Amino acid sequence: MGSAEANGARPSARRSKADVVDAALGILDRQGLPDVTMRRIAEVLGVQPSALYWHFPNKQTLLAAVSDRILAPSGLLPSDDIAPRTANIAGIASRFRDCLLAYRDAAELVSSSLALGLVTPSAQHLIADVAIRADVPAPLARVAASTITHYVLGYTFHEQQRMQADSLGALADVESLTPSGAAVGASATTDFHAGIGLIVLGMSVSVAGAQDRGTRKTRR
Amino acid sequence: MGSAEANGARPSARRSKADVVDAALGILDRQGLPDVTMRRIAEVLGVQPSALYWHFPNKQTLLAAVSDRILAPSGLLPSDDIAPRTANIAGIASRFRDCLLAYRDAAELVSSSLALGLVTPSAQHLIADVAIRADVPAPLARVAASTITHYVLGYTFHEQQRMQADSLGALADVESLTPSGAAVGASATTDFHAGIGLIVLGMSVSVAGAQDRGTRKTRR
DNA sequence: ACCTGAACACCGTTCAAGT
């Protein structure tokens, strides 16, 4: 009963790239990132580890494909309604975080794939585009988008690490607190949005100040 | 000539925890994080890998000690001069990044040690304290400090990853650009400060707005 | 107190060879 075929894998069908990503994503969510090994993926697929190297040149590239799949839902169009630009930007950041929260250890995985340049930061581009269309100067828009992206990844990475530590019951004396000082996971979302709010506010004030100094426009 | 003792390690002296951290830090800076293995550290010390487990219970704890050493210079007192609070906060963030830039792959290492809760985020506490002493409400100060910390780690992680990729000559078609759209490493520092500026500005405006709405104070 | 020696249960990757 320990055989590979007994693990739910079809015994002798051709595997596609997508199948490999499926298998890796399943292990990631059930066992966590350290268990996403080439050998475990192969085992789930009922295949030899070396078979994976026909589909992907190496493990990093495979993990980048997994990252792309995790982030796919964030590629939704920015919904060109005329809602306030700031709400749009905060909304994109929020959807970005939701994508990461959908799978265990996803923030850590995406963070390193992105740092390695193996995945395109679509959320970052989206935020910059929205800001630019809301008349934010392009360099400022790009800095804000980059700041938000790094913040979301860092915050969610830390958040998921706490979730796992808490579920293991360990963590001992280290306080598992939310940045504002509150206690548990419900306020993690509130604190997340507060951080995003700071950055968006900083961006808004920057552009307003620049306009005042630049064009001496409507001053009531 | 491949013997352990020939590698510059004293043959038969007792090793301290600090010696182990020294060895790990040296490998980190010269070879990078993937090469910081228990076996390589032991080799540099002229010792069996199992010997390390007398000094540290496991690899994660050892790496946390390395993280502490990397961050030690950032523990400098906030220099209680009466300089504008915002300059102080940006300065702490800047010194934090300088600590990370001092060793290869340091941001990645510290990021995961910190997420695992094995290292105390001293920079974050310092920023929150400085903000609170500058009359920023405590919850806002803590959110801002957390936002800045995550931003610094994420930004520097990405920055160091680019540095290594560039030095390897690889990276191919992926553009190695700074968030604002500029080309190379000199403007990485400028862009970093711009991001910090956004967050600090957002915090300042938040507290100013709250004061206006709360106490209806001096309005000229 | 500090370390050795040997083992256990793993890794990612390569490569000739099969179908």
Add this chain to the structure above:
DNA sequence: ACCTGAACACCGTTCAAGT
């Protein structure tokens, strides 16, 4: 086109035993 089988050069960790 897709995969096997076998090997290579590694990992972190444990544990009895030495000094």
